[in-house]
Amino acid sequence: MSDRLPGFSTLAVHAGAQPDPTTGARATPIYQTTSFVFNDADHAASLFGLQAFGNIYTRIGNPTNAVLEERVAALEGGTAALAVASGHAAQVVVLQQLLQPGDEFIAARKLYGGSINQFTHAFKSFGWNVVWADPDDISSFERAVTPRTKAIFIESIANPAGSITDIEAISTVARKAGVPLIVDNTLASPYLIRPIDHGADIVVHSLTKFLGGHGNSLGGIIVDAGTFDWSTEGKYPMLSEPRPEYHGIRLQETFGNFAFAIACRVLGLRDLGPALSPFNAFMILTGIETLPLRMQKHCDNAKAVAEFLAGHPAVASVSYAGLPSDKYNQLARKYAPKGAGAVFTFSLKGGYDAGVSLVSKLQLFSHLANVGDTRSLVIHPASTTHSQLDDAAKVKSGAGPDVVRLSVGIEDKEDLIADLEQALGA
Amino acid sequence: MNHDAYPDNYIRGILNSVKSIAMVGASPVNVRPSYFAFKYLAQRGYDMIPVNPGHVGKELLGKPFVASLSDIGRPIDMIDIFRNSSHIMPVVEEALRLDPLPKVIWMQLGARDDAAAAKAESVGIKVVMNRCPKIEYGRLSSEISWMGVNSRTLSSKRAPVPTQGMRLSLNRMSVGGGDTAASDRAAKNKTEQS
Structure with missing residues (x-):
C-alpha cells in the first residue's frame, strides 16, 4: 500500500x-x-x-x-x-x-x-x-x-x-x-x-x-x-x-x-x-462531491460582481475582502488565497429606500433568507436576518439600514451583472 | 522511528503480522478501555493473553490471567501495555528478558516513555506509543467510520460484511501521508504552555 x-x-x-x-x-x-x-x-x-x-x-x-x-x-x-x-x-x-x-x-x-x-x-x-x-x-x-x-x-x-x-x-x-x-x-x-x-x-x-x-x-x-x-x-x-x-x-x-x-x-x-x-x-x-468546482465559480463570480458594484455610481461602498482596496484584503490573501467567498454586502447612496427598490427589481437574484445556494440570492439584513438586533448592534455587526447582502451563485457572471445593472439603473 | 507521527504502513504492517498479543494491565471490569480493546482484538482473531497479577486464577473472556510476561511460557508477538507512562519501563525491561523477544511493544493511548522505547528499539523491537490497537485496527479497516471517525483511508473496493471473529482487510489507500499527527498536537500544546 x-x-x-x-x-x-x-x-x-x-x-x-x-x-x-x-x-x-x-x-x-x-x-x-x-x-x-x-x-x-x-x-x-x-x-x-x-x-x-x-x-x-x-x-x-x-x-x-x-x-x-x-x-x-x-x-x-x-x-x-x-x-x-x-x-x-x-x-x-x-x-x-x-x-x-x-x-x-x-x-x-x-x-x-x-x-x-x-x-x-x-x-x-x-x-x-x-x-x-x-x-x-x-x-x-x-x-x-x-x-x-x-x-x-x-x-x-x-x-x-x-x-x-x-x-x-x-x-x-x-x-x-x-x-x-x-x-x-x-x-x-x-x-x-x-x-x-x-x-x-x-x-x-x-x-x-x-x-x-x-x-x-x-x-x-x-x-x-x-x-x-x-x-x-x-x-x-x-x-x-x-x-x-x-x-x-x-x-x-x-x-x-x-x-x-x-x-x-x-x-x-x-x-x-x-x-x-x-x-x-x-x-x-x-x-459535496462538486464543492471544489462550485466554490471556485462562486468566488470568481462574486469577485466580478463586487468589481462591477464598486464601479457603479449608485453604490456608496462595497465590503468584499477579495477587492484589493478592502480592509480585509490582506487577511483574505493569507487565509483564503483561492477566493474570498461569495457572500458580501454593499451599501447604496440612496440608503434604505434604494435598497428596497433594488431588491424588488432584481429578476435573477432571489430575495430570501439563505446563503450558499447555486442560485444568486439577495437580502436586506436590517429588516430580516438581523432585524431583532437594536440599531447600534446592527451597525456593529455590519448590517446597517443601507446595507444589502448578496450571496453570489454559479450562474454566468454576465447575466448577474446585467441583472444588477438593470435594477440599479432605472 | 519518529514517535510523534507514525506512517500508516508501519501500523498496518504490525497489525497484519502479529498473531499473539499479551495485554499487560488487562482489566476484567467491562467499562475499562483495556477490557474493550481486549475483547475487540480477540473478536478480530488475535490470540490474546491477559496479564495482571491482581487477577490470577480468573479468566478474561475465557483466557486465564497470568501474573507476568515471564509466566506466559510461550513466544508472543506483541506486548500491549495498558499502564501509565510512569509504569512502562519495568514492563519493557521484563519484555527484554523474554526468549525469544517479542516483535512489537505497543503502549496505549496516553502512555509514552521515550527511554523505554529506545531500549526496545535498540534490540530490533518495533515500538508504538500513545495509540490504541483497537482504534488503529478499526481505522485502517474503516470499521471505525461507523462512528463518524476519519479513517484517513480510501477504497473503491467492495468490502465483505464484517461478522464476528472475522479479520478485516487493512490494505486501504492512506490519506494525508498516513501520519497521525493530530493526536500528538494536544501533548505538544501542553509542553509549549509549561
Missing part, C-alpha cells in the same frame, strides 16, 4: 464512501431506517456500552450520515465529525459539552444574526453566558477571558459582510486561556479555509449552505480537530469525568483524540435529539 496524499477534490468525491458491502451500490445508499438489528444480546450490550463499532438507532448514528461525517472530517483535516439537523443544532450540541450553567464563552460580535440571537437569548436561559468581543481587535478577546471562560467562538468568513477573521491570532488567545477555539466555517467551506490548519480545535458548519450547495436540505456538522487536551481535572467534566450514563466511562481517556466528537454524539445528540435525516445526509453528500 502506498501512503500518498490525495488532493482535496479526490477527498470531496471519495472520503468516507466505499461500495456498499451488501449490494455493491457505488453511490452511498440512503439508509432510511430508524433502527438496526443486533447480532445477539452480547453485541447489543457492547454497542450500548460504546465497546464496539456499529449502529443502534438513527438518533445516535446512521450509515449514510457516517459517510457525510467522515467526508467533512477529511476535508477539514479533523479526526472525526458528527452530523446534526442544522447549523444551530451543531452549536447547541458543541456548547452543551463545554459549558455548565454559570459558565461563559466569548464570541466574535460579527456573526450570523441567528447565532447572535441564539447566544444572547436561548443560551442565556441555559445559564451559558456569552461575552462579545470584536474580531477586528484581538485584545478585546484577551480582555474578555475570565476563570469561567470555557470556549471562544468565531466565524472564519463572517456574516454578513464577508469579513475575514484572523483565526491564528485568536487561537493564540484561546490557547493561552486554555480553552478550545470553535470556528464556524460555513461561509468559507474547507475548500477556501481549513481553520484547523490555523489553530481551531472545533469546526462547525451549517451544511445547508455551500457544502450542500443546492439550497434543498438543512444540516449541520461538528468537526473535532483532535487538538485539545480535555484531561484538565474538572474543567470539562463531560469529557474528563466518569460518565454515569455509560457506567463510568471517561470519554477523553477511552477515545483519545476524537473524544469530543464522541461526546457530542453519545451525550449531546443522544440526549438532545437533533438528528439529521439520512435523506438530507445523502443530498448534502451529493452536493
Whole structure:
C-alpha cells in the first residue's frame, strides 16, 4: 500500500464512501431506517456500552450520515465529525459539552444574526453566558477571558459582510486561556479555509449552505480537530469525568483524540435529539462531491460582481475582502488565497429606500433568507436576518439600514451583472 | 522511528503480522478501555493473553490471567501495555528478558516513555506509543467510520460484511501521508504552555 496524499477534490468525491458491502451500490445508499438489528444480546450490550463499532438507532448514528461525517472530517483535516439537523443544532450540541450553567464563552460580535440571537437569548436561559468581543481587535478577546471562560467562538468568513477573521491570532488567545477555539466555517467551506490548519480545535458548519450547495436540505456538522487536551481535572467534566450514563466511562481517556466528537454524539445528540435525516445526509453528500468546482465559480463570480458594484455610481461602498482596496484584503490573501467567498454586502447612496427598490427589481437574484445556494440570492439584513438586533448592534455587526447582502451563485457572471445593472439603473 | 507521527504502513504492517498479543494491565471490569480493546482484538482473531497479577486464577473472556510476561511460557508477538507512562519501563525491561523477544511493544493511548522505547528499539523491537490497537485496527479497516471517525483511508473496493471473529482487510489507500499527527498536537500544546 502506498501512503500518498490525495488532493482535496479526490477527498470531496471519495472520503468516507466505499461500495456498499451488501449490494455493491457505488453511490452511498440512503439508509432510511430508524433502527438496526443486533447480532445477539452480547453485541447489543457492547454497542450500548460504546465497546464496539456499529449502529443502534438513527438518533445516535446512521450509515449514510457516517459517510457525510467522515467526508467533512477529511476535508477539514479533523479526526472525526458528527452530523446534526442544522447549523444551530451543531452549536447547541458543541456548547452543551463545554459549558455548565454559570459558565461563559466569548464570541466574535460579527456573526450570523441567528447565532447572535441564539447566544444572547436561548443560551442565556441555559445559564451559558456569552461575552462579545470584536474580531477586528484581538485584545478585546484577551480582555474578555475570565476563570469561567470555557470556549471562544468565531466565524472564519463572517456574516454578513464577508469579513475575514484572523483565526491564528485568536487561537493564540484561546490557547493561552486554555480553552478550545470553535470556528464556524460555513461561509468559507474547507475548500477556501481549513481553520484547523490555523489553530481551531472545533469546526462547525451549517451544511445547508455551500457544502450542500443546492439550497434543498438543512444540516449541520461538528468537526473535532483532535487538538485539545480535555484531561484538565474538572474543567470539562463531560469529557474528563466518569460518565454515569455509560457506567463510568471517561470519554477523553477511552477515545483519545476524537473524544469530543464522541461526546457530542453519545451525550449531546443522544440526549438532545437533533438528528439529521439520512435523506438530507445523502443530498448534502451529493452536493459535496462538486464543492471544489462550485466554490471556485462562486468566488470568481462574486469577485466580478463586487468589481462591477464598486464601479457603479449608485453604490456608496462595497465590503468584499477579495477587492484589493478592502480592509480585509490582506487577511483574505493569507487565509483564503483561492477566493474570498461569495457572500458580501454593499451599501447604496440612496440608503434604505434604494435598497428596497433594488431588491424588488432584481429578476435573477432571489430575495430570501439563505446563503450558499447555486442560485444568486439577495437580502436586506436590517429588516430580516438581523432585524431583532437594536440599531447600534446592527451597525456593529455590519448590517446597517443601507446595507444589502448578496450571496453570489454559479450562474454566468454576465447575466448577474446585467441583472444588477438593470435594477440599479432605472 | 519518529514517535510523534507514525506512517500508516508501519501500523498496518504490525497489525497484519502479529498473531499473539499479551495485554499487560488487562482489566476484567467491562467499562475499562483495556477490557474493550481486549475483547475487540480477540473478536478480530488475535490470540490474546491477559496479564495482571491482581487477577490470577480468573479468566478474561475465557483466557486465564497470568501474573507476568515471564509466566506466559510461550513466544508472543506483541506486548500491549495498558499502564501509565510512569509504569512502562519495568514492563519493557521484563519484555527484554523474554526468549525469544517479542516483535512489537505497543503502549496505549496516553502512555509514552521515550527511554523505554529506545531500549526496545535498540534490540530490533518495533515500538508504538500513545495509540490504541483497537482504534488503529478499526481505522485502517474503516470499521471505525461507523462512528463518524476519519479513517484517513480510501477504497473503491467492495468490502465483505464484517461478522464476528472475522479479520478485516487493512490494505486501504492512506490519506494525508498516513501520519497521525493530530493526536500528538494536544501533548505538544501542553509542553509549549509549561
